[in-house]
Amino acid sequence: MVDKNNSNTNYQRNILDNLSTAVVLLNSSLIIEYINPASENLFQISKRQAAGSQLNKVMHVDDDFIDRLHDAIINFHPVTEHEAAISLPGGREIIIDYHLNPLQLADQEIQLILEISHMDRHIRIAREEKLLSEQSATRSLVRGMAHEIKNPLGGLRGAAQLLERELPSTELKEYTQIIIGEADRLQSLVDRMLGPNNVPKKHNVNIHQILEHVRQLIQVELAEDAHVYFKLDYDPSLPDIMADSDMMIQTVLNITRNAVQALNGNGEITFKTRPLRNFTIGHTHHRLVLQTDIIDNGPGIPEEIQEQIFYPMITGRPEGTGLGLSIAQSLINQHGGLIKMSSRPGETIFTIYLPLSVASQDHKNGKKQIGEHK
Ligand SMILES: Nc1ncnc2c1ncn2[C@@H]1O[C@H](COP(=O)(O)OP(=O)(O)OP(=O)(O)O)[C@@H](O)[C@H]1O
Ligand SMILES: [Mg+2]
Known part of the structure; x- marks a missing residue:
């Protein structure tokens, strides 16, 4: 008889084995339980040699890194870090981006998934x-x-x-x-x-109110016979941001209008919000960052303009001026944030990163809301 659990685990390991990102699975004492072939390659060590060893056997990391690992286990929250320096056992220093995700299967102790992408800092x-x-x-x-x-x-x-x-x-x-x-x-x-020439007038702003406001504006603009649906995936535990609300509305509106235009009367737009802990925007490390994704399932951004999409006067529409995204990027830069984009046919994601200064704000607790509205 086939053990279903076992075949599931094998199947999942098979997926990990085929990833090009290095993945390390650690137990709560930071002992390596598993590394995938991409990690074997990166750290020049075999799976068998690595299993059962301390993390330091495959990479030398500083106390800060170890603190982050403990932090992720104790608080059971994910951690993302850009451009962290680690040294390989041969002494070579490399720069990595990493993502830590705590995991707990029923009745088992917490494990930690460490995903690493190797970045060449200079490039x-x-x-x-x-x-x-x-x-x-x-x-x-x-x-x-x-x-x-x-x-x-x-x-x-x-x-x-x-x-x-x-x-x-x-x-x-x-x-x-x-x-x-x-x-x-x-x-x-x-x-x-x-473009807007004003200095942002910052005050406490609730990102979900901004998104709701834009959703209403867009819905008024939609043609009668349009089938454009909004999917909302909000994390209401997010604290307020310190921002200029008009500028935030303008930014979200510019991005969402593009999505509506790309959908051409048919499709779905998702607004999603999440907190990110220990995240780097540009060169600044922040303890807490707000991530807002505006996702559409339209045809995607033409490949030939993807690289320059945030430059002024770059447009893929005959009647476009190519200013919407350049203005949005400049407004978010004025708030110490950044907009990134990834696009392929069927999924275009604009992500707005904004630093959250929690010190002056209160955390509200609540469950995630997922809803669907026309
Ligand atoms: N979600 C999207 N899906 C597909 N293409 C997009 C999307 N968002 C932007 N684009 C492409 O990027 C181009 C640039 O967008 P941008 O908002 O900067 O200018 P525009 O929409 O052409 O003109 P304006 O916003 O100034 O009226 C668009 O013309 C479009 O080709
Ligand atoms: Mg536009």
Whole structure:
């Protein structure tokens, strides 16, 4: 007779064996129970040699790292860390991103899953710095141009108005109306190019209220015959954020509008919120970060524009101005946060990371809410 539990475990191990991410399974005394082939490769040690050893046998880690492991076990919460330095037994230092996840199966002691991705620090920092400086240079260029267009535009509109008063026939006034109308259109484009120039007015803001507000705005905009559904996956235990609520609404709205446009009247948008402990945004380590995902099941972002998606004037839509995401990124940067994107046909995820300063806020307890609304 086949032992069902055993075949399940074998099946799961088989999946782990085929992952390209290094996975280490530890017991609560930080003894290695299992490593997958990607870990064997990374640490140059076989499964058999590793099993039953202390973690330090495969990688030398500092006290901070060990504290994080204990922390994850004691508090039973996941931990994500970017760019942590560890040394391999041969002495070579590498930079890793890791994710710790405590696990407890019925009646068994807590285990810890350690997932490691090996990052080449220099490549990553150089790439991020290049991107950030390019983005900011492009943003200044666009703002400079917008500023230069703004002044003559005002004169143009004023002159058309004066001319209109002097014109004898309403037929001729149609032309001045076109000038005025087009000048107004250009004015609103230029205003968007200049972007919000205010310093954020930060106060305690509940992220779920922001998301609900945007959901209502979007639903009003939807066509009568649209079949776009919202799925809400909120973690209500999240504390408030210190943020400018108008800027938050603008950010979520820009991202969600894109999702609606991509869905073209048919599909599902998910709003999901989660806390992240010990997470690094840019180069700053935060104890607590708010992760907000805006997910759609549309066709995905065209591959050729994915790399530059947060630059101004990058658009995949004939009637798009390509400003929505660049504005959103700049608003979130002003809050010390970051927006990331991953996209493939059938799933596009925009993730907003915002630091949470829990000190001035209270934690509300509650269960996760999952609901569905049209
Ligand atoms: N969820 C999504 N699914 C598919 N494509 C997307 C999605 N979000 C953004 N895009 C693509 O990214 C482009 C850039 O988006 P962005 O909001 O910056 O500008 P836009 O929507 O074209 O114009 P604007 O927002 O200024 O009116 C879009 O034109 C679209 O091609
Ligand atoms: Mg847009």
